[in-house]
Every structure is written in C-alpha cells, then in structure tokens.
Amino acid sequence: NAGVTQTPKFRVLKTGQSMTLLCAQDMNHEYMYWYRQDPGMGLRLIHYSVGEGTTAKGEVPDGYNVSRLKKQNFLLGLESAAPSQTSVYFCASSSDLTYPAGYTFGSGTRLTVV
Amino acid sequence: SQQGEEDPQALSIQEGENATMNCSYKTSINNLQWYRQNSGRGLVHLILIRSNEREKHSGRLRVTLDTSKKSSSLLITASRAADTASYFCATDAKGAGANSKLTFGKGITLSVRP
Numbered sequence: 001n002a003g004v005t006q007t008p009k010f011r012v013l014k015t016g017q018s019m020t021l022l023c024a025q026d027m028n029h030e031y032m033y034w035y036r037q038d039p040g041m042g043l044r045l046i047h048y049s050v051g052e053g054t055t056a057k058g059e060v061p062d063g064y065n066v067s068r069l070k071k072q073n074f075l076l077g078l079e080s081a082a083p084s085q086t087s088v089y090f091c092a093s094s095s096d097l098t099y100p101a102g103y104t105f106g107s108g109t110r111l112t113v114v
Numbered sequence: 115s116q117q118g119e120e121d122p123q124a125l126s127i128q129e130g131e132n133a134t135m136n137c138s139y140k141t142s143i144n145n146l147q148w149y150r151q152n153s154g155r156g157l158v159h160l161i162l163i164r165s166n167e168r169e170k171h172s173g174r175l176r177v178t179l180d181t182s183k184k185s186s187s188l189l190i191t192a193s194r195a196a197d198t199a200s201y202f203c204a205t206d207a208k209g210a211g212a213n214s215k216l217t218f219g220k221g222i223t224l225s226v227r228p
Contacts, residue, residue, distance in 0.1 A: 004156075031214060042202065042220035043157075050214050058215070090156055102147050102159030103204075103216065 002026050006091050006106035013081040013113045021076040021109050023091030031094045032074035033058075033103070034066065036087040043090065049074055081113045118146075118203040118219035126225040133190040135222045137203030138183075144206045146179055147216065148188050151200045160188075160201075165208075193226045200224070 004025045013019055023032065030051050035043040035058075045058030049068040063085060065077045074093075078085060088110050092103040121136045137146070145164045149157040163170045163179045163186065170177050176189040190197055200223050204216040 033215065035218070040220065043218040045215060045217070048215050056214075059217075092157075098145065098164075100162045102149070102162055103157070105156035105158070107156045108154075 004091055004093055004104050004106035006089075006109050008109060009107065010110050011112070013078075013111065015081060015083060015113060017081050018077070018079050019081065019111075020078075021089055021091075021111075023074045023076070023093075023106060025072055025074075025093040025104070027093060027095070027104065028071070029093035029095050029104070030071075031096075032068065033092045033094075034064070034074065034076045035090045035092065036060065037090060037108075038087050046076065046089075081111075083113045085111065086113045087111060118205050118217065120201070120203055120219045120222045122222060123220070124223045124225075126227065127193055128227050129193060129195055131193055133193050133197070133224055133226070135188045135190075135201055135224070137186045137188070137219060139186075139203075139205045140184065141205075142208040143181075144208055146177075146186050147204045147206070148175075148177060148186075149202045149204060149218075151202065151221070153199070157202060190224075193224075195226050195228045198224060198226045 007022045033048040034046040044060045047066040052071040055066045067075045091106040094103045118137050118139045147162045148160045151157045174191045179186045200221040202221045204218045
C-alpha cells in the first residue's frame, strides 16, 4: 500500500547512545516532516524538508539532525540520546499544503531513553 | 509554540449525538486542517478549509472557519463508537516559510459511548 513507512516501530536506548529513525514515502511527495508527540503537548515539529537535499529547523530541533539525500527518504538522527527525547516520533509527507489531501502520516516510532 | 488551541480538551457523548469541537489560532492562515488519531496510530487527514472558505462538508463532517475570530469548528453528526479518537486542528500560517509546514494544536479526546 502507498504511504509513509517508519522504521523501527519501537526502540529502547540508553542515555548517550545514538540512533537513526528512517522515514520512507512512495507518493513522490516533495515535503517531509518529523514531529514528536508527548502527552499534553500535541505534535511539535522537529525538522522538515521542502525537497530533496533541503532541510530546515522546526520548533524543537535541538538534539536532532536530519538528512534528505533521496526524495523518498527522510532520516532523523539522535547523536546522544537523552531521557527528554523519550517520545513518539511521527514522520509525515505532503505534495503541497494547498492540496486538499493534507499530510500523510506514518504509524510512529515509540522511543524510550533510559 | 502552539498555533491552534482546541476546545474542549475532552468530550464524552452518547452514540447518535452530534460532537462539536472548536479550534482557535493566533496568526493569519492560508488554510486550516483537521486530523483524527486513533489510539496508538498515526494521524489521518479529515478535511481542509481554505482561508477564503467559510464552510465545508465531507460525509458526516462539517467544518466552519471564521477568520475574523480566528476560529474553526468541527462538527461530527450522528456520532458512532468508531469516532472515538483524538482530533487535532492544524494551521498553515501566512508569511515567511508558509505553504511548507503545519502547526498542530494539542488535540481533543472524543469518547463516544455505545
């Protein structure tokens, strides 16, 4: 099925470890996004990309890095994980915000940092 | 910072009743969107309303937008138990960086009792 695929779905990290979350979309969308969702906080934008080779900071970028080397993939990296990064991470993609279809979201990655 | 703020935070109704959820935002927008999130899943796009539109319908959903009050409402008619979910409004703000990212509210938890 067409859509946004996130890997892994679950991960437990120790403080200081690093990891990369992968997001892949097969809809030829230009825009891709990484959000984190915490209880009572809604979704907050970490980083986003408006096209292959571009990235930009969102609302809460500290402690994260991203890369968009291929149009279909958007990687989110944690260089040195901290307990404050325990969250559910969602990737999304869109062709254009004026298009009525809106964002397509992945199913999320639940990350726990101990 | 949250652009959209939903109200109420939680809503419990009986199956068959209508559910009304409200969203207020702070800055001028290009469009406003509503999303649904079932427990443990990603968000699903429901409907988009542009700043020059006042009302839109999609099945049992009715969305209104009042740009003078910077507010929107989502009405779900004849609710069903399957409508139990969290609902988020999201805004595409005008200005620098617009048409490239959405800002989400904290969400409304809707419970529909059978």
